[in-house]
Amino acid sequence: MTSGSATHGPTHDDEADIQGNLVGFNKDNLRLLFVTFPNADAGKQFLAGMAKQVNHAAEIKSYNERFKERAKAGRSQLDEQVSWVNLVVSFAGLTQVGADGLDAFPDSFKQGMRARAQTIGDVDQSDPVNWTGPFAPGSGFAVHAMVIIAADTPDPQDPVTLLDERTTEIRNLIESCGVTEFTATQEGHTRPAPFTGHEHFGFKDGISQPGIRGLTTSSKPGSDTIAAGEFLIDYEDQDGHVSGQPIDAPPSPDQPGYPPTTSPTPQPLPAWSRNGSLVVYRKLFQNVGGFRQFTEAHAAETGLSSAQLRAKMVGRWPSGAPLENVPGDGHIDPTAQDIGEVDPNSPVLEDEHINNFSYQQHDADGHLMPKAAHIRKANPRDGQPAGRDESNRHRITRRGITYGPEFVEGEAPYGGGPVPEDDRDRGLLFICYQSSIERGFEFIQGQWANKPDFPDADAGQDPIISQNVANPPFTIPPNNVHLTTERWVITTGGEYFFSPAISALQHLAGEDTQ
Numbered sequence: 001m002t003s004g005s006a007t008h009g010p011t012h013d014d015e016a017d018i019q020g021n022l023v024g025f026n027k028d029n030l031r032l033l034f035v036t037f038p039n040a041d042a043g044k045q046f047l048a049g050m051a052k053q054v055n056h057a058a059e060i061k062s063y064n065e066r067f068k069e070r071a072k073a074g075r076s077q078l079d080e081q082v083s084w085v086n087l088v089v090s091f092a093g094l095t096q097v098g099a100d101g102l103d104a105f106p107d108s109f110k111q112g113m114r115a116r117a118q119t120i121g122d123v124d125q126s127d128p129v130n131w132t133g134p135f136a137p138g139s140g141f142a143v144h145a146m147v148i149i150a151a152d153t154p155d156p157q158d159p160v161t162l163l164d165e166r167t168t169e170i171r172n173l174i175e176s177c178g179v180t181e182f183t184a185t186q187e188g189h190t191r192p193a194p195f196t197g198h199e200h201f202g203f204k205d206g207i208s209q210p211g212i213r214g215l216t217t218s219s220k221p222g223s224d225t226i227a228a229g230e231f232l233i234d235y236e237d238q239d240g241h242v243s244g245q246p247i248d249a250p251p252s253p254d255q256p257g258y259p260p261t262t263s264p265t266p267q268p269l270p271a272w273s274r275n276g277s278l279v280v281y282r283k284l285f286q287n288v289g290g291f292r293q294f295t296e297a298h299a300a301e302t303g304l305s306s307a308q309l310r311a312k313m314v315g316r317w318p319s320g321a322p323l324e325n326v327p328g329d330g331h332i333d334p335t336a337q338d339i340g341e342v343d344p345n346s347p348v349l350e351d352e353h354i355n356n357f358s359y360q361q362h363d364a365d366g367h368l369m370p371k372a373a374h375i376r377k378a379n380p381r382d383g384q385p386a387g388r389d390e391s392n393r394h395r396i397t398r399r400g401i402t403y404g405p406e407f408v409e410g411e412a413p414y415g416g417g418p419v420p421e422d423d424r425d426r427g428l429l430f431i432c433y434q435s436s437i438e439r440g441f442e443f444i445q446g447q448w449a450n451k452p453d454f455p456d457a458d459a460g461q462d463p464i465i466s467q468n469v470a471n472p473p474f475t476i477p478p479n480n481v482h483l484t485t486e487r488w489v490i491t492t493g494g495e496y497f498f499s500p501a502i503s504a505l506q507h508l509a510g511e512d513t514q
Contacts, residue, residue, distance in 0.1 A: 007236045009214015009228045017501040018275045020435050021399050023422055027150035029163050030188035030401045034134040036141045036180050043097040047178040048509035051502055055084045079184035083162040084431035087206035088279045088497035091143030099508055101270025108437040110305035121450045121468030128492035135493035150344040172323035188401035188429045200286045200426050201372045204320030208355050210395040226395045237261040238393045243435040244269035254388050259434040276435040280441045282494035287429040289413030291488040302481045313463040314374035319347045323369040324357035329374045359383035367478040372460035377448045385455050396432040396440045403429050419492050
C-alpha cells in the first residue's frame, strides 16, 4: 500500500469516500442488522449493493452543520428528517468474499472479540459462552457484517418512520442477494425527556469526544483534536507514523506509544484499507437496580450521599458537570438537587466548560475526582501517569446509543445468572472507531479500566466498565476509603469489524472504478 497524498487529514474527496458514522450520525434511533454470507458471490453482490446505500462523511458533516445552525436559530428539528446507513464487515466476512491482503491485518481483528475475552476481561457473566443473539455460541453461523441504520424521530403525524423505510430498502437488498439476516435485530433509542442524552445509570453521556484532525472539530474546549491516523488507515498518527504502514522499530510494551497504530511487521495493510476504520461493537447490559442498591447501601461508610457516591464513581454529576469543575464544599455539590443533579442553567454545563478541565494542577491526588473514576480511567488527560501525550495516543470515537426500557422504581436488581431478555434488559449499544483495536479499545479496557494499579497503586478499577473481576476495588481519596464494588455492566455480545471506505466496498465486490 502506498500512503495517500493527504496523510495529515482527509481531503474533500476522502470525506466522500469515508463512511459517515465516524463523524457521528447523532440520531435518536438506531437499528442494527446482522448478516452472514452463504458464499462469496452472495457476499460480493451484497457489498456492491451496500456501496450504493451507505452515507459518507461529507454528507453527514454537512447535515450536522445545518442542524447546529437550525438549533441556534431556534428552528424546529423536524423540518429536515433524514436516515443514514453504514456497513461494517468482520474478518470472517472479508475472508468469505475472498478479500486480498488479509494476512496483514492485526491479530486482534483476525481473532475477533470472542477470542480476545481474556485480553479485555470478558469473564464470568461476561464470558462469551453466555452471549446472546447473533453472537450466542452454537448458532452455526458467523456474523459477517453489521448494517447500521440511524434515523430521526418521526413526525407524530407520519405513520411510516424513516427508520422502517430505510430498513425495508436494506432487507430488500438482503433478500435479492441471497444473504441471510439473523433474527436478532438490535434496536437502540435515546432515552425520553428529561433523560435524553443520559445513559441508564442516569448520567449524561458522549460529552468527551475527540476531534479528528482534518475531519471533525469539537465545540467543547478540553476535547483535543487527535491525528487522523489514530482513527483512519493511511494517515499520520500521534507519533507521525502512517497508520497501516510498517515501522522499523515499534515501541516495546513498557514504552510510551505502545502499541503502535502502525504495523510492527514489514507487511503493510492492503491498498483498499485506506480511509477505513476498525470498529468495536459491544452489547452491554446495565444492572441499574444493582448499581442504585449498592450506592444506597454503602454511601454512609464513605461519608457521602448515594448520589455523591455515584458521581464519584463516574467522575461527573448526572447533568454531565465534572467533579473537577463542581466539587462543592468538601464532597458536597452546592447546586445539587435531591438526585445530585446540577442546575440546568449553570454555566458549567455550557460547551465552554463542561469538558474543559485537567487533573495535574489541582487534583493530582484525586481528592476531587478519584483516580479510578470512570471518565478519568477512560481518558487520563494530563494526569501522571499517563500524561496528555500518552493519553491522546489511545483515544477512540464513541458512536453508541442506549437500548431497552426505562428503569422502574422499585424494580428488583438483576440477581445473577442469565441476563434477562425481557422488560429489564437495558443498557448500551457500544460502538467505537479507531485505526488499531489494540491501541484503542483494548488498551483502554485492559490496561486502564481493568487494572487496579493504574494510574498508581491502590487506585482501584473502573467501577463502571471494568470486566475482569466480579468485585472490583475502588478507592476514594482523600481519606482513601476502600470499597469492594460489583460488576454492574455485563457484556452480552460483540465483535470486531472493519468499516471499509466506499471505494473499498466496490473493490471487495469486484467493481473497482479505477
